[in-house]
Structures are given as C-alpha cells and as structure tokens.
Amino acid sequence: MGEPRRRRRAEGIPDRAPLVPVAFAVVAVLLFAVPLAGLVWRAPWSSAWEVLRSQPARNALRLSLVTSLSATAVALAFGVPLAWVQARVEYPGKRLVRALTTLPMVLPPVVGGVALLLALGRRGIVGRELDRIGVHLPFTTAGAIVAEAFVAMPFLVLTLEAAFRSADRRLEDAARTLGAGRFAVFRRVTLPLVTPSLVAGTVLCWARALGEFGATITFAGNLQGTTQTLPLFVYIKLEGSNPDSAIVLSLVLLVVSVAVLLALRDRWLTAR
Amino acid sequence: MSLTGEVRVDLDGFTLAVALRIEAGSTTAVVGPNGAGKTTLVRALAGLRALSAGRITLGGTVLDEPATGIYLPPERRPVGVVFQDNLLFPHLDALDNVAFGLRARGRRRPEARAIAAEWLDRVGLADRHRARPHELSGGQAQRVALARALAPDPALLLLDEPLAALDATTRSDVRRDLRHHLATFPGVRVLVTHDPVDAAVLADQVVVLDQGRIDQTGTPEEITAHPRSRWVAELVGTNLFTGTAASDGTVHLDGGGVLVVADAQRQGPVFAVVSPRAVSVHRTRPEGSARNAWPGRITAVEPVGDRLRVRVAGTPSVVAEVTAAAVREIGLTEDTNVWVAVKATEIDVYPG
Numbered sequence: 001m002g003e004p005r006r007r008r009r010a011e012g013i014p015d016r017a018p019l020v021p022v023a024f025a026v027v028a029v030l031l032f033a034v035p036l037a038g039l040v041w042r043a044p045w046s047s048a049w050e051v052l053r054s055q056p057a058r059n060a061l062r063l064s065l066v067t068s069l070s071a072t073a074v075a076l077a078f079g080v081p082l083a084w085v086q087a088r089v090e091y092p093g094k095r096l097v098r099a100l101t102t103l104p105m106v107l108p109p110v111v112g113g114v115a116l117l118l119a120l121g122r123r124g125i126v127g128r129e130l131d132r133i134g135v136h137l138p139f140t141t142a143g144a145i146v147a148e149a150f151v152a153m154p155f156l157v158l159t160l161e162a163a164f165r166s167a168d169r170r171l172e173d174a175a176r177t178l179g180a181g182r183f184a185v186f187r188r189v190t191l192p193l194v195t196p197s198l199v200a201g202t203v204l205c206w207a208r209a210l211g212e213f214g215a216t217i218t219f220a221g222n223l224q225g226t227t228q229t230l231p232l233f234v235y236i237k238l239e240g241s242n243p244d245s246a247i248v249l250s251l252v253l254l255v256v257s258v259a260v261l262l263a264l265r266d267r268w269l270t271a272r
Numbered sequence: 273m274s275l276t277g278e279v280r281v282d283l284d285g286f287t288l289a290v291a292l293r294i295e296a297g298s299t300t301a302v303v304g305p306n307g308a309g310k311t312t313l314v315r316a317l318a319g320l321r322a323l324s325a326g327r328i329t330l331g332g333t334v335l336d337e338p339a340t341g342i343y344l345p346p347e348r349r350p351v352g353v354v355f356q357d358n359l360l361f362p363h364l365d366a367l368d369n370v371a372f373g374l375r376a377r378g379r380r381r382p383e384a385r386a387i388a389a390e391w392l393d394r395v396g397l398a399d400r401h402r403a404r405p406h407e408l409s410g411g412q413a414q415r416v417a418l419a420r421a422l423a424p425d426p427a428l429l430l431l432d433e434p435l436a437a438l439d440a441t442t443r444s445d446v447r448r449d450l451r452h453h454l455a456t457f458p459g460v461r462v463l464v465t466h467d468p469v470d471a472a473v474l475a476d477q478v479v480v481l482d483q484g485r486i487d488q489t490g491t492p493e494e495i496t497a498h499p500r501s502r503w504v505a506e507l508v509g510t511n512l513f514t515g516t517a518a519s520d521g522t523v524h525l526d527g528g529g530v531l532v533v534a535d536a537q538r539q540g541p542v543f544a545v546v547s548p549r550a551v552s553v554h555r556t557r558p559e560g561s562a563r564n565a566w567p568g569r570i571t572a573v574e575p576v577g578d579r580l581r582v583r584v585a586g587t588p589s590v591v592a593e594v595t596a597a598a599v600r601e602i603g604l605t606e607d608t609n610v611w612v613a614v615k616a617t618e619i620d621v622y623p624g
Contacts, residue, residue, distance in 0.1 A: 168359075170355065170359050171359055171361060173318075173320050173359075174353065174355060174359040175361070175372070175376070176319075176320070176345070177318050177319075177346045177347075177349075177352065177353040177421075178372050178373035178376050178377075178420065178421075178424065179347045179348075179373050179377040179424060181345075184347075184376060188372075189361060192361075193362070193363065195363075
C-alpha cells in the first residue's frame with residue numbers, strides 16, 4: 001500500500017515537464033501552424049497588389065463585403081430580439097427553439113444549403129409563394145445573404161443570449177422605478193449592459209458570414225459578381241487557371257480572421 | 273397626503289398580507305427577520321410586483337387594485353427607491369445616474385444634468401460628478417443612489433436596507449446623512465431594515481413583519497419596551513418569554529420553568545420580559561432577595577459594547593449582560609455551570 005501512494009505523490013510535484021503530453025501538444029500546434037506558414041511562404045508577394053486590383057478579385061471582395069455585412073445586419077435585426085426572448089420569456093417549446101437556432105453551428109453548411117434550396121427554391125414550399133410575388137432567392141445576391149445569415153446568426157444569438165441572461169435584472173427594476181418604460185429600459189440600461197457581448201457576437205457573426213462557403217455555393221450558386229464571394233472565388237481560382245490570386249485572397253481572409261481574434265482578445269486570448 | 277395599503281401578494285408557498293397607513297412627512301421602518309416579506313412589500317409598493325388582492329393608494333390616487341383592474345406600472349408611479357446594493361448603472365457616471373430619472377420623466381438633458389448636479393452637491397459629492405460607480409466608495413455610491421431616487425421629486429420614498437451593505441463606520445455616517453435628508457423630504461418615507469439602530473434613529477413608526485404578517489406596530493420606543501416576538505427581543509437583547517400567569521403571582525412559562533413576578537394583577541397568557549442587565553450570574557446558588565434563581569450552563573460569552581453578553585442554557589434559557597470585571601472575578605467561561613437570578617420586580621409582564 002505504501003509504495004503506490006508514494007509514487008502518486010511524487011507525480012503531483014511538477015519538477016519537470018511531462019514528455020508525452022508535451023509531444024502531443026507540439027504536434028497539435030504544428031497542425032495549426034504549418035498550413036498557415038505554408039500559405040504565407042507561398043504567397044506571391046510581388047504580384048499581390050496586381051491580383052487585388054484585378055477586376056474579378058475586386059468584384060469578389062466587394063460582393064463579400066456587401067453580403068457579409070448585409071447578413072450581419074439581418075442577424076442583428078432578428079437575432080437581437082430572438083436572444084432577448086430566449087433569455088427573458090418563458091414559453092413551452094423553448095428548448096426546442098434553442099436547439100433549432102443552434103443547429104446551424106454544427107450542421108454541415110452544405111446540408112444547410114440543400115435545405116434552403118428545398119424550402120426557398122423555385123419549387124420549394126415557401127419559394128413557390130415567394131416566386132409568385134416576384135421574389136427570387138436562389139442564385140441571387142439576396143440568396144447569398146440568406147445563406148450567410150442562416151449559418152452565422154447563431155453565433156450572435158448564443159453570445160447575446162448569455163449576456164442578456166447574466167445582466168443584472170435588478171438594474172432594470174431600478175430603471176423602471178425611475179420612470180423608464182420597457183423600451184427605454186432596454187435601450188438605456190439593458191443594451192449598454194450587454195454591449196461588450198453585442199460587439200463580440202456581431203464581429204463573430206460577421207467573420208463567419210464572410211467565410212461562408214458550403215451553404216452559399218449550394219443555395220446561391222457561383223455566379224461571378226452576383227454570388228461568387230471571396231471563399232468561392234478562392235476555391236475556383238485554386239482549381240483553375242490562377243492559383244496565385246487564390247493564395248492572395250486567402251491571405252486577405254487570414255488577415256481579417258487575425259484582426260477579429262485580436263479585436264476579441266479580451267474574450268478568448270485571456271485565460272480566465 | 274398619505275399612503276394606504278391593503279397589500280396582499282401570493283407567492284409560491286408564501287403570502288404577504290399587511291395593512292398600512294403612512295402619512296407624508298413621517299418615516300415608517302419595516303423590520304423583521306429574513307423571509308418576513310419586507311422586500312416583497314417594497315416591490316409591491318414600487319409596482320415591481322402586482323398585488324394579488326387589496327389596494328394601494330397614494331395621495332388619493334389608486335396605484336394598484338386588482339378588483340378594478342387598476343395597476344400603474346412602476347414607471348408611472350411617483351415613487352423613488354433606494355436599493356440595498358445601490359444598483360447604480362455601471363455604464364453611467366454619478367451625474368448621469370442621478371439625471372436618469374429626470375431624463376426618463378421627460379426633462380431635456382441639460383436641465384436634467386443641472387438638477388442632478390445640485391442633488392450631488394447636496395449629498396456632499398460636489399467633486400465626484402464624473403465618477404463611475406466602481407470608482408465610488410460604498411458610502412458615496414449609496415449617497416448617489418439616494419440622490420438618484422430623490423431627484424425626480426417622488427411622493428413616496430422607499431429605502432430597502434439602504435445601509436446593510438456598508439461597513440460599520442460608513443454606516444453610521446450615511447445613517448446620519450440619511451436622517452438629515454429624510455427630514456427634509458416632504459413625502460411618505462418607508463424604510464426596510466433589519467438593524468434596530470436604523471429603526472430607532474430614522475423612524476417615527478415601526479412595523480414588525482413576520483411570515484408575511486404584521487406582528488406589531490408602534491413607535492420605536494414602544495416596540496423596544498414591549499417586544500412581542502422573539503425576533504424583536506433578540507434584536508434589542510431582551511429576554512422574552514411567553515407563559516400563563518396565575519393569581520398567586522407566578523408565570524408558568526410555555527417552554528418550562530416558573531417565574532415569580534411582582535405584578536400579580538394579570539392572569540392568563542402573558543409575555544414576560546426581562547432585561548439582560550437584570551439577570552445576575554453566580555457560581556453558587558445565590559442567597560438574598562432575588563425570588564427567581566435556577567441553575568444552567570453557559571453556552572456563549574460575547575462582547576456587547578463594554579459589557580459581555582452571557583447566554584445560559586437552563587429552564588428557561590436566558591441572556592445576561594454583565595461587566596467584564598464580573599466575568600473575570602467569578603470566571604465565567606463557556607460550559608461553566610452557574611446559577612442565574614432575577615428579581616421579581618425586574619420582570620415586566622404584559623398580556624399576550
């Protein structure tokens with residue numbers, strides 16, 4: 001009995017780094033680092049500016065900005081109320097709604113695209129009706145926005161719902177006793193309280209929308225200038241004639257991602 | 273103007289049912305143990321919780337009356353609330369916290385800020401206008417909270433444990449200021465507290481709540497002199513016994529034991545009150561004039577001001593307050609077997 005106990009105690013003392021987990025951790029880090037290093041290494045720095053100025057690349061850049069920002073706006077318009085309702089209103093089926101609105105985070109985006117096509121496509125249940133009133137989503141910029149919002153909105157909703165939940169409700173009570181109605185309380189107390197999470201959730205949502213590939217290409221297609229966003233452009237160019245422009249635009253997306261991470265560093269880069 | 277309330281609130285497994293009438297210009301302290309319903313009462317008066325039944329009127333205006341379907345939401349009641357942990361808005365500085373109520377009630381920003389600035393000056397924070405709540409000390413924050421509640425000029429001021437979160441020194445400072453500001457506030461004042469000193473210093477009238485009901489109402493002096501619940505007696509350090517008085521001048525206590533009292537007028541159920549200072553503690557059975565003496569064991573010795581409070585378990589158990597010198601002389605420590613004695617004339621008896 002005495003022998004094993006002594007050994008266990010010896011293990012508890014961190015006199016030197018244990019080799020096995022460190023080795024695995026190093027491999028894991030390399031798994032992340034090597035591809036990124038490769039991307040930077042292979043970048044055609046001399047022609048980068050030229051690539052960025054070319055018409056197709058500019059179209060893709062512009063389209064990506066338009067669709068991702070629009071998708072973020074859509075997510076804000078509908079996601080903020082959704083997050084608030086989920087945090088503050090009790091109703092039957094709430095868990096189901098939470099599962100439903102979280103699903104796109106784990107669903108393969110291509111499946112989301114197929115589902116969108118079947119529902120909102122020309123012959124889909126809803127799409128048929130939309131078609132009748134002259135609204136066409138598949139293979140349009142609007143469709144790309146819908147696909148991006150579908151995939152990205154949960155990031156905003158989940159972040160914000162947690163914030164609404166943890167905001168001190170008694171501050172809202174205090175505001176009401178001071179004469180503020182429900183909406184004034186929301187605007188002047190609740191929103192300021194959740195602002196850090198609102199910003200984080202919005203940035204996260206936008207980054208996800210910007211990088212969206214699977215749902216967009218499935219639902220909205222790959223039409224230059226209309227639905228060919230940056231990730232689609234990169235994919236096509238890499239397969240085709242001009243891998244250099246794919247690499248340059250990949251770098252652009254990488255820079256954006258790093259910027260997002262830095263913007264949110266207080267949230268994720270600081271161990272709590 | 274006055275506040276009248278027939279307040280009934282049904283919660284899960286708890287009912288608050290109290291009737292109140294409080295005149296403008298007076299302060300009523302609501303005291304009672306945790307869970308007595310104090311905070312629920314404040315929330316009902318503020319409109320943060322609707323009544324289940326009854327009626328609340330303020331200066332003739334009905335604020336809440338389920339029977340007629342009238343319910344004014346909090347933002348439409350002329351009520352100011354000071355909360356226990358001040359609940360200042362963390363994203364606003366002191367000035368904008370105080371201006372919040374004025375803005376919400378329709379004043380323009382410059383005007384609201386000017387009035388708020390006056391209030392901050394008045395509570396002694398002329399140099400802290402731009403400080404955020406986290407930069408304020410506990411006492412300063414509670415002063416801002418008071419200014420914020422008073423700035424919109426409410427007709428009813430509710431203070432929910434306004435001093436509870438403060439340390440002892442700050443508490444007496446803020447209490448003194450609070451006394452001054454309450455005196456100059458013309459409306460109805462309701463103060464919820466668990467501290468008997470708050471009630472004694474700040475209130476004209478005390479309402480003792482227990483388990484959702486009013487246990488006793490009176491001036492602080494009346495309540496202290498004739499505590500009717502064990503809880504209040506604990507607070508003022510008084511020994512409170514319930515029992516049955518017989519015509520021979522004895523009181524048979526409900527928890528066991530008999531006290532000989534000087535007042536033989538009363539019969540039937542009574543309260544018997546013994547000041548802890550009237551209880552003497554001895555190592556051996558005392559000889560002399562005390563008509564009540566019984567053995568017990570010391571369970572606790574704790575300082576109260578410059579004296580020591582000695583708890584003795586026996587039949588009945590009592591609290592005695594003795595001088596430190598006495599404790600040293602006869603060696604009173606925990607688990608010592610002692611005798612306690614009380615003179616018959618020191619026992620106050622009043623009907624239960």
